[in-house]
Amino acid sequence: MGPAVVHVNEKRCKGCGICLTLCPRRVFSPDERGKVKVSRAERCAGCMICDNLCPDLAITVYPAKEGREGGQSGPPAV
Amino acid sequence: MQEVLEEYLRQDMLPHMWCPGCGNGIVLHSLIRALHDLALERQKVVVVAGIGCAGRAAGYLNLDTVHSTHGRALAFATGVKLANPDLSVVVIMGDGDAAAIGGNHLIHAARRDIDVTAIVFNNSIYGMTGGQQSPLTPEQSITTTAPGGTAQRPFDLPQLARGAGAGFVGRATTFHHDLLTKLIRDGVVHPGFALVEAITYCPTAFGRQNKMGSPAEGLRWQRDHFVDISKYLRLSDDDRKGKQPMGLVFQGEETGLPHYPYN
Numbered sequence: 504m505g506p507a508v509v510h511v512n513e514k515r516c517k518g519c520g521i522c523l524t525l526c527p528r529r530v531f532s533p534d535e536r537g538k539v540k541v542s543r544a545e546r547c548a549g550c551m552i553c554d555n556l557c558p559d560l561a562i563t564v565y566p567a568k569e570g571r572e573g574g575q576s577g578p579p580a581v
Numbered sequence: 582m583q584e585v586l587e588e589y590l591r592q593d594m595l596p597h598m599w600c601p602g603c604g605n606g607i608v609l610h611s612l613i614r615a616l617h618d619l620a621l622e623r624q625k626v627v628v629v630a631g632i633g634c635a636g637r638a639a640g641y642l643n644l645d646t647v648h649s650t651h652g653r654a655l656a657f658a659t660g661v662k663l664a665n666p667d668l669s670v671v672v673i674m675g676d677g678d679a680a681a682i683g684g685n686h687l688i689h690a691a692r693r694d695i696d697v698t699a700i701v702f703n704n705s706i707y708g709m710t711g712g713q714q715s716p717l718t719p720e721q722s723i724t725t726t727a728p729g730g731t732a733q734r735p736f737d738l739p740q741l742a743r744g745a746g747a748g749f750v751g752r753a754t755t756f757h758h759d760l761l762t763k764l765i766r767d768g769v770v771h772p773g774f775a776l777v778e779a780i781t782y783c784p785t786a787f788g789r790q791n792k793m794g795s796p797a798e799g800l801r802w803q804r805d806h807f808v809d810i811s812k813y814l815r816l817s818d819d820d821r822k823g824k825q826p827m828g829l830v831f832q833g834e835e836t837g838l839p840h841y842p843y844n
Contacts, residue, residue, distance in 0.1 A: 515595055519602030519784075524797035555758045556800065558606030559596060560582040 507549030508565045509541050515561035522553040522562060582610060589613045589623075591643045598637060602796025604781025607755040608702055609638050611779070612671070615765035616644075621669055628671045629658040631683060634709045634783075635675035635702035652683030655690040658697045669769055670697040676717035677707045680736050684716070691745035691774050698768040698775045701738060704783035712786035723790040739830040742776040749775035750830040754803035755782065757827065764829065771832065780807070780827075 509530055518537040522530075527550065532542040541547075547564070554564040582590075590613070599605050616626060629647045630639035631654035639646035649657040658672045679687050679701045690697065706724060707713040714724040714731050717738060721730040739750045749771035751764035761779055768775030782788060782799030793799055806824060808816070813826040 517596065517601035519796045521602060521797045521800065524795070525800065554582065555610065556607055556755070557582070557610075558599065558603050558796070559601075560590070560606055560610055561596075563582055563584060 505545050505547045505549070506567050507547045508567055509544060509547050509553065510563045510565065511539055511541055512561040512563070513538060515559045517559050517561075519558060521556055521558065525552055525556060527552070582613075586610075586613050586617055589616065589643055591641055594641050597641055599634060600783075600785045602782075602784045602799070603634070603708075604704065604755040604783070604796075604799070605635055605638060605702055607758055608635075608700070608761065608779045608781055609641060611755075611758050611761040612638075612673075612700065612765055613642075614762045615769065616671075618762070618766050619669075619769060621769075625667060626669050626671065627658075627661050628673060629654045629661060629697075630673040631675065631678035633675035633678050633707070634704070635673055635678065638673045638702075652678055652681070653686060654678065655683060655686040655695075655697070655699060658699075659690060659693075659695050662695060662697055666696070671765075671769065672697050672699040674699060674701050675708075675715075676701060676703040676705065676738075677715040680716040680738060680741075687742065687776075688745040691742050691747040691776065694746060694748060694773045696773055698765065698771070698777065700765060700768075701776065701778050702781050703738065703778050704781045704787060706783055706787040708783045708786040712790055722787070724787075725790070738778045739776065742774075743831050746774075747776050747831070748773040749832050751776070752778040752780065752827045752830060754780040754807050754827060756800045756803040757807065760828065767829070767832070 516538045528546040530543050530547045531539045534540040551564050553562045627645045628639050628642050630636040632651035639648045647657050654672050654674050658670045662670050703717050705718050712725040714726045717735045718731050739752050743750045749768050753761035764777045768777050784796045807827045808824050810826045810828040
């Protein structure tokens with residue numbers, strides 16, 4: 504578990520690929536239905552790029568619970 | 582989208598009807614963040630939208646909204662503000678909606694300094710009707726009505742609004758979403774007419790005809806072609822080629838002859 508937890512709302516995702524391309528840690532991968540799934544959750548640094556740039560409002564980045572390791576780049580206050 | 586922002590959405594209307602990768606959703610997200618940051622009472626906010634892809638944004642907001650007629654969103658918003666000046670009124674228009682069909686409403690709302698915040702979703706094209714040229718389509722772009730490339734210059738919307746007397750004018754792209762959120766927030770707070778031009782990428786009608794690539798490529802294009810005004814002013818004429826200024830173009834209360842921070 505990284506410093507943040509990513510969740511993709513499958514109902515809203517249309518598979519546009521913005522998160523796939525722009526995530527600096529390559530947390531996402533395409534799934535068999537053309538949507539996106541979180542395949543490497545532990546690598547998420549919590550930069551919020553996917554949360555803020557998802558046009559379908561489908562991605563939420565939660566700060567991990569306190570006490571986790573890492574945490575050098577937790578989600579900024581919105 | 583953060584959970585605390587979900588209350589601003591009409592959950593039963595989602596997923597939205599915009600195409601995969603459409604930048605309008607990112608502008609909607611920025612608007613919601615701005616309204617949340619301002620901590621306005623939800624009953625004190627009214628969103629008025631015009632017609633087109635951008636106009637559909639009103640249908641997804643769990644606020645008092647009006648989905649008005651083509652180009653007339655500012656006229657409806659003027660009426661809302663007149664009837665109850667305590668309301669914060671946000672107007673959502675597309676580029677054709679604001680600059681062509683509603684072009685006169687735009688300049689006269691700016692001239693009258695009506696206290697509304699107009700957000701223009703500029704996707705460079707009439708997306709919903711199949712990709713026709715709008716007054717904000719960049720020169721030499723391929724559109725359905727200009728298959729050989731547009732021959733005319735587009736409006737510079739911030740300068741148009743400033744010239745008409747708007748007291749708050751800004752421009753940001755969907756890639757620079759934090760700047761966009763800040764401009765919307767400051768525009769709502771500004772006592773008078775505020776215009777925020779939100780540059781969004783239309784992968785379906787504009788990107789496909791102009792071979793600009795995937796939605797992510799569109800965002801990268803915005804990253805590489807828009808620079809902050811303060812930086813833009815320091816660039817040489819050669820370096821300015823292909824770049825466009827963004828940021829807070831003007832904020833002030835005096836009207837009269839405009840002075841442009843970028844020439």
